[in-house]
Amino acid sequence: MTPDVGPREAALRVTNLHKAFGSLDVLRGISLAAHEHDVIAIMGASGSGKSTLLRCINLLDVPDAGEVHVRGELIHMSFDRRGQRTPANPHQVDRIRTRLGMVFQRFNLWSHMTVLQNIVEAPIRVLGVPRRRAIEQADHLLRKVGLYDKRDDFPAHLSGGQEQRAAIARALAMEPEVLLLDEPTSALDPELVGEVLKVIDDLAAEGRTMLIVTHEIGFARAVSSRTVFLHQGMVKEHGPSRQILDEPRSERFRRFLSGGNWGRPALTTPSQTGESETP
Amino acid sequence: MTLDLHGYGWMLWRGLGLTILVGLGAMGLAVTFGLIGAWGKLSRYRVARWLADTYTTVIRGVPELILILLVYYGVPTLIQDLAASAGRDLRVDLNPFVAGIATIGLIYGAFATEVFRGAFQAVPRGQIEAARAFGMGRVLMLRRVVLPQMWRFALPGLGNVWMVLIKATALISVIQLEELMRSADIAARATRLPFTFFFAASLFYLGITIASMLIQRRIESWSYRGAPRGQS
Ligand SMILES: Nc1ncnc2c1ncn2[C@@H]1O[C@H](COP(=O)(O)OP(=O)(O)OP(=O)(O)O)[C@@H](O)[C@H]1O
Ligand SMILES: [Mg+2]
Numbered sequence: 001m002t003p004d005v006g007p008r009e010a011a012l013r014v015t016n017l018h019k020a021f022g023s024l025d026v027l028r029g030i031s032l033a034a035h036e037h038d039v040i041a042i043m044g045a046s047g048s049g050k051s052t053l054l055r056c057i058n059l060l061d062v063p064d065a066g067e068v069h070v071r072g073e074l075i076h077m078s079f080d081r082r083g084q085r086t087p088a089n090p091h092q093v094d095r096i097r098t099r100l101g102m103v104f105q106r107f108n109l110w111s112h113m114t115v116l117q118n119i120v121e122a123p124i125r126v127l128g129v130p131r132r133r134a135i136e137q138a139d140h141l142l143r144k145v146g147l148y149d150k151r152d153d154f155p156a157h158l159s160g161g162q163e164q165r166a167a168i169a170r171a172l173a174m175e176p177e178v179l180l181l182d183e184p185t186s187a188l189d190p191e192l193v194g195e196v197l198k199v200i201d202d203l204a205a206e207g208r209t210m211l212i213v214t215h216e217i218g219f220a221r222a223v224s225s226r227t228v229f230l231h232q233g234m235v236k237e238h239g240p241s242r243q244i245l246d247e248p249r250s251e252r253f254r255r256f257l258s259g260g261n262w263g264r265p266a267l268t269t270p271s272q273t274g275e276s277e278t279p
Numbered sequence: 280m281t282l283d284l285h286g287y288g289w290m291l292w293r294g295l296g297l298t299i300l301v302g303l304g305a306m307g308l309a310v311t312f313g314l315i316g317a318w319g320k321l322s323r324y325r326v327a328r329w330l331a332d333t334y335t336t337v338i339r340g341v342p343e344l345i346l347i348l349l350v351y352y353g354v355p356t357l358i359q360d361l362a363a364s365a366g367r368d369l370r371v372d373l374n375p376f377v378a379g380i381a382t383i384g385l386i387y388g389a390f391a392t393e394v395f396r397g398a399f400q401a402v403p404r405g406q407i408e409a410a411r412a413f414g415m416g417r418v419l420m421l422r423r424v425v426l427p428q429m430w431r432f433a434l435p436g437l438g439n440v441w442m443v444l445i446k447a448t449a450l451i452s453v454i455q456l457e458e459l460m461r462s463a464d465i466a467a468r469a470t471r472l473p474f475t476f477f478f479a480a481s482l483f484y485l486g487i488t489i490a491s492m493l494i495q496r497r498i499e500s501w502s503y504r505g506a507p508r509g510q511s
Contacts, residue, residue: 058412090416098414108405112427122413125423174413 009072011036011209012057012100012178017066019049019056026052027063028233034178037207041220041241044230045256050213051105053230054180057211058100059093062086070096071177098126101171103181107163109155115142115166116151119173127174134173141169145199161192165199172203179203181212197223217257221245229253282479287466291476294462295483301376301458302445302487305383309440312388317395331392338389344450350382351375351454379451379458387444394436399425401432431502438495445487459483 010033019027026049034040044050055061057068059075062085068075075096076088087093109118119138123129129137142148145165155163164184171179184200185193197219203210204223214220220227221241229237229244229252237244237253248254284291312334319331338346355371362369402425410420452461463480467473 060408060412094414094416096414097412100412102409102412104405104409104412106405108403108409110406110409110424110428111403112431121423122415125419126414170413 010034010069011038011071012211013067013069014053014057015067015069017053017056017068018064019052019061020064025233027056027066030066030230030233030235032228032235032238034209034211036209038226039204039208039210039212039224041224041227042211042213042230043215043217043220043227043256044236048230049233050230051182054102054182054211054213057180058097058102059087060102070099094126098122098174099177101174101176101179103164103167103171103179103184105183106187107155107160107167109163109167109170111155114152114154115147115158115169118155118166119170122170123173138169138173141172144202145169146195159192160188161195164188164196168196168199168203177209179208179210181210181214183213183215186215217245229256282475284466284475284479285470285472287462287470287476290457290462290466291459291479291483294457294459294480295487297376297457298445298448298459298483299487301379301383301448301451301456302441304380305387305444305448306441308380308384309387309391309444310437312385313391313395313440316388316392317399320392320396321399335389335392338386343386343447344453346386347379347382347450347454350385351378354378375451375454375456378454379448379456383444383448383451386447387440390440390443391437394433394440395429397436398429398431398433402428434495434499434502438491438499441491441495442488445491446484449484 013033015031017027017030018025030049030053032040042050042053052061056063056066059068062077064085073096076092077085078088080086109115110121113121116135116138119141120129120131120134123134123137124131139148139151142151145168147162147165147169150158150162150166155166158166164187168181168184181200185196188196193216197216200210200212201219201223212220212224224241226238227241227244228235229248229250231237231250231252237248237250244253245257248257316331316334319327319334322328322331351373355373358371359369406424406428407420410424415423448458449460452458452464455461457465459480463476467476470476
């Protein structure tokens with residue numbers, strides 16, 4: 001995929017990303033760009049490197065080659081004494097990470113903190129937002145994701161869907177420029193998927209820039225502007241979601257969409273995501 | 280039946296006080312050594328790992344009594360010899376109270392090292408990654424995410440270390456510190472009633488243990504706020 005060079009700086013631009021774990025080449029030259037308000041769905045079989053791609057973007061994994069720009073700012077890399085590629089400036093990485101919200105498959109809420117504490121922690125400690133303002137903002141976000149009544153509960157006392165909504169609120173509290181979501185619903189019981197998809201749908205409607213790894217084909221069609229299909233470490237297919245999800249060009253993607261090579265049936269049909277007649 | 284202590288009761292109480300003091304001091308030291316040791320064992324640096332492994336291996340391999348005697352008699356000698364070889368005449372006497380705390384702390388620090396190592400590793404990786412993903416630096420992450428949860432996992436193990444440690448303080452009676460064990464011994468010799476005094480001493484130790492268990496339960500239920508239900 002050639003990076004599309006837009007008139008404006010892309011919110012996020014990934015160029016020629018490579019990552020191997022030992023002899024396993026997971027990413028073999030991935031490029032993509034997300035402009036402001038883009039919602040990009042990332043699909044691919046299990047093990048195709050979707051999580052690794054997101055983790056390389058915020059440097060939880062260090063890519064072996066390639067560049068990441070966040071609104072034009074390049075994350076600088078260098079090599080350590082043993083010749084390992086490593087961020088040149090850890091402070092830059094920390095700062096960039098505050099601009100990239102991350103939502104994990106398994107939520108990863110801090111279990112010793114209440115929902116509210118989870119949400120205000122990084123704004124207060126990392127961004128230096130005054131406590132009162134952080135709490136006001138957290139309460140606003142909690143209402144938005146429908147968790148205000150759970151604000152003083154600990155994560156262990158929430159359902160999976162509630163945990164994931166809390167995790168989304170936690171990411172939003174950083175006011176990130178781009179939100180990275182790694183299979184936000186695949187650890188949830190089927191009946192809890194809808195409530196989380198609804199929240200993400202609302203974010204898309206607000207014009208949030210998002211990269212969403214998902215297996216929910218109906219959801220991707222309804223919510224994402226573009227879809228990227230990863231196969232064997234490369235972008236096998238990409239394009240406007242409606243177009244390529246309805247008419248996949250490659251045989252590989254067609255098989256993936258029909259569930260042929262994917263052990264799990266798609267959980268959600270467009271009607272289940274409900275309120276998403278808007279595009 | 281009441282226990283007639285023939286006027287030596289005050290001595291046992293004083294010994295009890297000293298035992299608890301030595302125990303608390305040694306525990307504080309053990310926790311400190313334990314944190315450092317666990318940090319060493321989990322370190323990226325090979326030297327740190329090697330030092331920490333050597334520490335726990337040596338402590339586990341040598342009887343506690345010998346370590347106590349080594350520290351109490353050996354360290355002053357060592358210092359004097361070193362001073363002598365530097366041409367200085369130095370007379371060092373180790374206070375048995377300090378020597379006792381230092382040795383017991385050193386010994387149980389090795390056990391605390393293992394407790395803390397396990398506890399650090401029990402902190403869910405995903406929560407550490409979340410901290411990194413939110414731009415927390417190493418120190419902030421350690422302080423706000425890792426340590427608070429690590430304590431929760433370490434508490435049961437530390438409780439065990441404390442129970443064993445408080446009993447092990449009886450060993451330092453060999454360096455003339457009049458803690459509970461030595462007080463009982465002195466009283467037993469003076470009155471020729473060994474059973475009475477050792478039985479009384481054992482009740483004191485048991486009392487400490489029971490009180491410790493109650494306190495530990497309190498602390499644990501407090502620290503388990505928010506832990507998954509099955510865990511608490
Ligand atoms: N830290 C690691 N060390 C070694 N191998 C890894 C590591 N992380 C990922 N891998 C391997 O890299 C490959 C891609 O993993 P990744 O998690 O990115 O896949 P994925 O597309 O997200 O899959 P899934 O749909 O199952 O989440 C897998 O084969 C995985 O085993
Ligand atoms: Mg994954």
